Amino acid sequence: MIKHIAQWVSDIKPSLRFLLWVTILISLAFTGLHLWQHGAKVQTDILAMLPKVKEDPLTDRALSRVESQLANRIYIALIASNETEAVSAAKRFMDSLEQTSPAAFDDIQSADLNQGEALSQYYFPYRFKLLTQKQTQALSQDQLPQMILSTQQALYNAFNFANSRLLTQDPLLLYPDNIMAMVPKNQLQVQQGILLHKQNGHVASIVMAKGINSAFNPDAQQAQLASLDNAIQVTTHQYQNIKIIKAGALFHAAAATETAKNEISTIGIISLVGVIALVWFAFRSIMPLLIALLTLTTGFLFALIGTLLVFNQIHLLTLVFGTSLIGIAIDYSFHFYCERLQHQTLSASNTVKHIFPAISLALLTSVLAYLSMGLAPFPGMQQVAIFCASGLIGAYLTLILAYPLLAQSPLPTSKKQLVLATQYQTMLTRFSHGLSHQQLTISLIILFAFCSYGLLHLKSNDDIRQLQQSPVQITQEENQVRSLLSGGTDNQFLLVKGANEQALLQHLESLTPYLQKAISLGYLGNAISISPYLPSHKQQDESYQLQEKIYGKSLHSILDDIGLDDSIAPALQNAYLNARSQYIEPDGFLTSAGGKSLSPLWLAPTAKVSSEVKLTQTKLAQTKLTPIALNQTNEFGTIVLLGGIHNLPALTQLLMPLIHNNGPVKLVDKVADISHIMGQYRQLTLALLAIALILACFIFSIRFHFKLALIIVAVPTLATLFTLAILGVVGSALTLFHALALILVFGIGVDYSLFFAEAQKDSAGVMMAVFMSACSTLLAFGLLAFSNTPAIHTFGLTLLLGIGFTFLLSPFIHVVTKGKP
Structure with a gap:
């Protein structure tokens, strides 16, 4: 046909x-x-290459929320020799970023001085429903005398924050300790609204900002880098002894973009020059x-x-x-x-x-x-x-x-080139027919042993972090900044689920001891949870009942011991009784000035966040992505951010009682999920390669006789086996990109076999064409093997080996079709 x-x-x-x-x-x-x-546009976002993981709707929303909050954020550390210079340099840097026109960043901040005051104002009406762990233990063990003694000592402390108004409403000064307990414990201090980290005689001030547009958008990327460079120049000009280090997706994206652009021009130009040289050489x-x-x-x-x-x-x-x-x-x-x-x-x-x-x-x-x-x-x-x-x-x-x-x-x-091609084929023919039966047997045994050794030692590695490898300087600076931030936040996080608000908060409270243990064991650097700010009704009721020991019959004697006027007792008791039905509720806290920064961690059912979902839907529609399903998120959820993970397997094992059997806690690890999918598709791709070889043999048997069809398919098959064997011998772990490259080894390599099969005895022109084709292909893919992007390097190296073996093997089809000289 x-x-x-x-x-x-x-x-x-x-x-x-x-x-x-x-x-x-x-x-x-x-x-x-x-x-x-x-x-239509050019896309530079490396995340756009990642597989799409199918998750339940609540997990999908959690992933989107985490990515929207953490994406495009940058962290700048300004390291000085003293506190004054670090604070001044940070303020100058922030001013410079804010003055950039047009603006490239928003939400430029260091420490929020107003949050502590906002938290204090919000929680004070609920003080009878709050107790720290230490206070709970003291009241449970009837240690009122010790608590009174601590209060008396605090009153005589010259640096104490107690005042007469607070004493008349909180005689044992329990409330300040509750507010302090909510603040995460870390090595950072706050001076004049600037976060500071002191270590080894140096002081680092921390500045954070969020890019207005995606760091993977080329135009936004350039605007953000220009704004940063200007702020750095202005700051270092005024404070010449300042050292500035950076962290954030922006710097990884910029490095990837620059690498890709350089490789496009380099590989393209060299390939083109090589092709031109080949054509001129031949014709x-x-x-x-x-x-x-x-x-x-x-x-x-x-x-x-x-x-x-x-x-x-x-x-x-x-x-x-x-x-x-x-x-x-x-x-x-x-x-x-x-x-x-x-x-x-x-x-x-x-x-x-x-x-x-x-x-x-x-x-x-x-x-x-x-x-x-x-x-x-x-x-x-x-x-x-x-x-x-x-x-x-x-x-x-x-x-x-x-x-x-x-x-x-x-x-x-x-026809000098054709003569050379004919001489090469003649040499191959003589070589193949010149081998004795014994020499042929020994050669086959050696090849079989080599392939067996290589294939048996071949391992796999599907970690998606092989997709991109940032320059060492960027990685080192990021690790330094993460260390200053006590680990920062990692890609993995916990999702806690509950049928209703109170069930969710109770699950979150049961998680807290596990996180504290993980931190104490060194598995984890820190965890950002909403739990300290939102005690469940059950915990609030328990705290309220325990404070009965203060505001009940013992109140008069407590006031006397502290030295307060007994006349305030009725007002205190009335306030205590009126607080019985008052509860700290998620909606109230998350919309308050003190809680709005934590609101992204809270996931209410879609019915309660319809406006948020509609906004997300609009953005997705504009980017032509798949909208989020709205009909299945009936659970409540909350995100617990994890930072400084040092031992993920041990942390997972520690949390197993809350995770296994669809427990209330889920470890969301997008890296692991995508890597798992990569492994599945690697296996599928290799299976498809085997199927393609079988189908090709069937298709070619229609055009040629079955024996020749088998020989045609045997060429890319052997090339694939030899390539895998070498990868096993050198210890290169098999990835999806190896498998994808092997598909092309088949697709390209079988062409060479086909041309020789079609030409049969009259194959000098084919030999010359295959030589030139192999040279051009090896030139193109050989250059990919020198790419700085691991995925591209792996892809190119596999093709370099596979096509090389195909070129060496395919001319032997000429030997079969021509017969002995």
Whole structure:
């Protein structure tokens, strides 16, 4: 059938084919222009490549809440030799950031001086429902005399904050200790509204800010970096001894963007220069070079527009991967001109007709290989699949439609390159037939032993942190800042769930001892929980009942012991009795001045947060993302942020009584969840590779006899096994990116086998074309192997090995088809 299609295509006049090709290009150009004017863009967010983890609605909301609160935040530490300079430098830095026009950051702050006062004012009416753990223990054990003694000592302390008004409403001064207990214990101090950390004779002031737009947006990224650079220059000019260190996603994103841009230009330029050198070496003519460049340009146009049509955006890393398209799309030009060089009497149209079957099968296998990559859970890798598949289709159509008219000029008569190709094939034939049975057996045993050793030692590692590796300086500075912030907050957090508000708060209270133990054991640096601020009704009632021992019959004697006027007793008792039905409620606290900063940690059912969800839906609609489902979040939840995690497995084991069997606590670890999905898709991709090999064998057996079909498929199969064996020997852990690269080893490698099978005995032109194709492909993917991005490096290295082995093995098909010399 494929021959009939070739005949039908060749019957169309070259001028009509060329006109069709031009029409397609013009249509694509207008389509691309329309897409760009209507929101198509370049995406630089590395998170856009990550798999989408399916979670329950409450967990999804928690993840979105954490990401929205922590994303785009930067942390700046200004290290000085004394406190005065650290405070002044921080204020100068904050002023400079605030004065930037247009503004790149908002929520610029250090310490909130008003929060303590706001908390004190809010909780005071509920003082009879509050007790610290120490106060609860003292009252439970009837230690009133000791509490009275502590109060008396406090009254005589010159630095005590007690005043007459507070004493008349809280005679044992319990309330100040309750407020102090709510403040997280850390090494930070506050001076003039600035957070300070003192260590080793130096003082570090901490400044925090949130980017107005995403740090992964190129324009916002540049604006934020410019604003920061200006603030740093202004501050260091005035305070020359200040050292400034930074932390935040912005700096990782900027480094990734810069790396990707450099690699796009470097890899693309070197690949292009290499292709030009190959074409000139082979054909010594300017026309093949121009036609090759035209093929690449057309392929890139198809790739770009095809990707934008499907995704409406193109990831920067897609362009990095996509530079390898140069080494594959050019193959069609190589095969055409090598065939013309060998058969110079054929016209361009007849040459296309002659190679049409092999080219078409090659396109089919390569496109299927790329589209198989699209089954991976990474939007970025799905883009690579569409990008490269579209580019190959563009190059193929250029060969079929444009070459018959544009590539008719004669080639130089020298066939030196074909002679070299023939000599190389002859050498392989003599080598293969010159091996004795014993030598062949020993060689096979050595290869089998090598492969077995490598495959048995092959391990896997699906950690998503391999996707990007930031420069050492950025990582070191981030670790320093996290240390100053007592660990900061990590990617993992706890989600506590409850059927109603009070059940949730009780679950949260049961979690607190576990967190305290984890911190004391060194598993955890800190935890930010809403629990100290929102005691459950049950705990409030218990605290209220215990204070009966103060405001009941003993109140008069307590006032006498402290030295207070007994006349205030009735008012105190009335206030105590009136407080029985008053409770600290989540809604009241989270909307207060003291609690609004903690409100993002609280997750009410969707019915109570409809306005928030509608706003989220609007933003998602604007970015063309999937809206959040609104009909299943009936539980209450709260987020507990974790910082300075030193031993996650031990922490998980410690929390297991609250986690197992769908307990009220869930450890949300997006990194682990995505890594698990990567492992599943790695296994699926390798299974798909095995299926593709079987299907290819079946398809090729229709075109060739079954034995030759097996040999064609055996070439990429052996190349894959040898590549995996080497990875095992050198200790490189297998990842999804290795598996995706092996799919391409099959897709590209089987092309080489197909061309040799189609050519059979007359294969000098094929040998030359395969040599040039392999060189261009190895050049493109070999450069990817030197990428600073681990995922790209892994992808390129695997292809470098796989295509190299395929090139070495595929000519032996010529030996099979030709027979002994």
